Amino acid sequence: MIRVEIKPNESLEKALRNFTKICDKAGILSELKKRRYYEKPSSKRKIAKNIAIRKQQDEDKLSRSKI
Numbered sequence: 001m002i003r004v005e006i007k008p009n010e011s012l013e014k015a016l017r018n019f020t021k022i023c024d025k026a027g028i029l030s031e032l033k034k035r036r037y038y039e040k041p042s043s044k045r046k047i048a049k050n051i052a053i054r055k056q057q058d059e060d061k062l063s064r065s066k067i
Contacts, residue, residue, distance in 0.1 A: 002026065 004019045023029060 002028075 002019065002022050004015055004022065006015045
């Protein structure tokens with residue numbers, strides 16, 4: 001649970017900014033977006049595999065350009 005302490009002279013806008021900053025650091029919104037729809041484990045693996053392949057291809061391009 002996230003708590004934001006409001007100081008006596010603090011405006012509501014500043015408290016709201018602090019709240020959103022804390023939520024961003026905790027990763028709540030990104031986790032919520034991930035869990036919005038059910039994703040089958042096989043499709044998760046497929047996506048992870050594609051990401052790994054792309055990263056490897058990018059590294060290969062960079063290493064070839066340095067030579």
